[in-house]
Amino acid sequence: MKTIHSKTTTNVxxxxxxxxxxxxxxxxxxxxxxxxxxxxxxxxxxxVEAVRLARELKPDVAILDLRMPVKDGAAAASEILSDDPGxxxxxxxxxxxxxxxxxxxxxxxxGAVVKDCSSETLIAAIxxxxxxxxxxxxxxxxxxxxKRLAPTLSARQKDILRLVSKGFxxxxxxxxxxxxxxxxxxxxxxxxxxxxxxxxxxxTSLALSLGII
Numbered sequence: 001m002k003t004i005h006s007k008t009t010t011n012v013x014x015x016x017x018x019x020x021x022x023x024x025x026x027x028x029x030x031x032x033x034x035x036x037x038x039x040x041x042x043x044x045x046x047x048v049e050a051v052r053l054a055r056e057l058k059p060d061v062a063i064l065d066l067r068m069p070v071k072d073g074a075a076a077a078s079e080i081l082s083d084d085p086g087x088x089x090x091x092x093x094x095x096x097x098x099x100x101x102x103x104x105x106x107x108x109x110x111g112a113v114v115k116d117c118s119s120e121t122l123i124a125a126i127x128x129x130x131x132x133x134x135x136x137x138x139x140x141x142x143x144x145x146x147k148r149l150a151p152t153l154s155a156r157q158k159d160i161l162r163l164v165s166k167g168f169x170x171x172x173x174x175x176x177x178x179x180x181x182x183x184x185x186x187x188x189x190x191x192x193x194x195x196x197x198x199x200x201x202x203x204t205s206l207a208l209s210l211g212i213i
């Protein structure tokens with residue numbers, strides 16, 4: 001943990017930054033140091049430390065790595081906001097899933113940006129979040145939209161499609177999962193309709209490409 005003191009003007013946005021990689025923290029510190037209206041007041045190595053520092057220092061914005069040891073960014077964000085709903089939270093991540101982002105957004109996170117974005121994008125995102133504006137980078141928005149567009153299949157339908165993809169026929173699938181052959185056929189018919197396909201090969205191919213199975 002490191003606290004930083006400089007730029008004492010009243011209109012400066014105070015930032016807490018948490019990331020388990022020192023080189024990332026140093027890079028952001030150099031970037032922020034060039035901006036007169038932004039100031040990193042403390043750095044944390046994990047989510048637990050971030051929560052503690054947020055309580056102590058009352059930052060305007062907390063920038064959290066999504067995946068950190070001890071406590072991840074989404075969990076830390078939820079705890080920070082529970083303590084102080086006025087803190088604006090932004091996630092900075094190198095990889096993510098729609099489920100992780102949904103948890104974070106549901107917790108009240110204002111922004112999410114990928115780590116390999118341009119410095120201009122990162123600074124714009126921080127300033128937007130500080131103004132209480134949502135800022136989700138296009139790459140993350142695309143992940144969320146793809147998940148929303150993916151058809152919803154039941155757990156049983158997913159299990160059946162996994163077995164279909166391995167070459168099992170309806171009778172073999174029925175025996176493996178403990179339902180009748182007609183039950184397998186009915187589940188496949190529903191899955192085909194929801195996926196918008198007409199064959200077993202199309203169904204498994206699409207389900208695999210969408211990450212459903």
